[in-house]
Amino acid sequence: AQKITQTQPGMFVQEKEAVTLDCTYDTSDPSYGLFWYKQPSSGEMIFLIYQGSYDQQNATEGRYSLNFQKARKSANLVISASQLGDSAMYFCAMREGSTQGGSEKLVFGKGTKLTVNP
Amino acid sequence: NAGVTQTPKFQVLKTGQSMTLQCAQDMNHEYMSWYRQDPGMGLRLIHYSVGAGITDQGEVPNGYNVSRSTTEDFPLRLLSAAPSQTSVYFCASSYGGGGTEAFFGQGTRLTVV
Numbered sequence: 001a002q003k004i005t006q007t008q009p010g011m012f013v014q015e016k017e018a019v020t021l022d023c024t025y026d027t028s029d030p031s032y033g034l035f036w037y038k039q040p041s042s043g044e045m046i047f048l049i050y051q052g053s054y055d056q057q058n059a060t061e062g063r064y065s066l067n068f069q070k071a072r073k074s075a076n077l078v079i080s081a082s083q084l085g086d087s088a089m090y091f092c093a094m095r096e097g098s099t100q101g102g103s104e105k106l107v108f109g110k111g112t113k114l115t116v117n118p
Numbered sequence: 119n120a121g122v123t124q125t126p127k128f129q130v131l132k133t134g135q136s137m138t139l140q141c142a143q144d145m146n147h148e149y150m151s152w153y154r155q156d157p158g159m160g161l162r163l164i165h166y167s168v169g170a171g172i173t174d175q176g177e178v179p180n181g182y183n184v185s186r187s188t189t190e191d192f193p194l195r196l197l198s199a200a201p202s203q204t205s206v207y208f209c210a211s212s213y214g215g216g217g218t219e220a221f222f223g224q225g226t227r228l229t230v231v
Contacts, residue, residue, distance in 0.1 A: 004160075035219055045161075045208060045222035091160060102149030103212040103220040104168060105176065108160040 003027065004092050004109035012115050013082045021077040021112045023092035032096045034075040039089040051075055082116045089113050120144050124209050124223035131199040131230045139194040139226050141209030149212045150192040154178065154205040161208060167192055199230045
């Protein structure tokens with residue numbers, strides 16, 4: 001069974017609108033962390049946002065927020081006020097185990113390709 | 119800071135050849151990893167290390183070797199290249215302490231013919 005599921009292969013959004021990219025995860029470990037990365041066409045992996053399993057509040061970083069619903073095992077990324085530069089692949093990833101460790105064993109979803117239209 | 123540096127950026131190998139992908143980080147990170155990215159598959163973990171002298175296998179380790187003699191370097195060796203190893207390879211590093219993201223190198227695009 002997949003540990004990280006991203007059900008939207010592609011998404012389209014109009015510039016300046018908000019968009020939600022879905023991510024569901026599967027783990028029996030009570031300690032885990034969830035990450036979102038952006039991969040533009042140039043290929044680099046850019047960290048966007050992190051949510052720990054024990055965090056009480058949803059993470060936010062500028063225009064990015066994470067809609068964390070622990071009971072549903074979902075960690076959706078919300079991008080507000082989309083910009084043309086947001087067009088990229090977006091990956092959800094999970095680290096299982098103690099939240100005090102490193103991120104050497106990330107499990108990635110297959111990604112969602114976001115296209116922002118002018 | 120240079121961050122995570124991978125060399126080379128592009129490489130073409132013939133089937134059966136061996137080579138080493140280099141990865142160096144200058145952030146004094148304990149944790150390092152190698153991933154491969156194939157179309158439609160996301161990133162998959164090949165090998166990882168939690169410190170100098172300590173390595174372990176990830177999801178897809180076959181055909182690859184690693185070693186970690188220093189904190190800074192984590193080379194990935196392809197023993198006998200096969201067309202199935204055509205992929206984009208990413209090295210990543212992180213430090214411990216909770217909530218710490220992995221920093222990725224720019225990637226190496228490898229083609230095995």
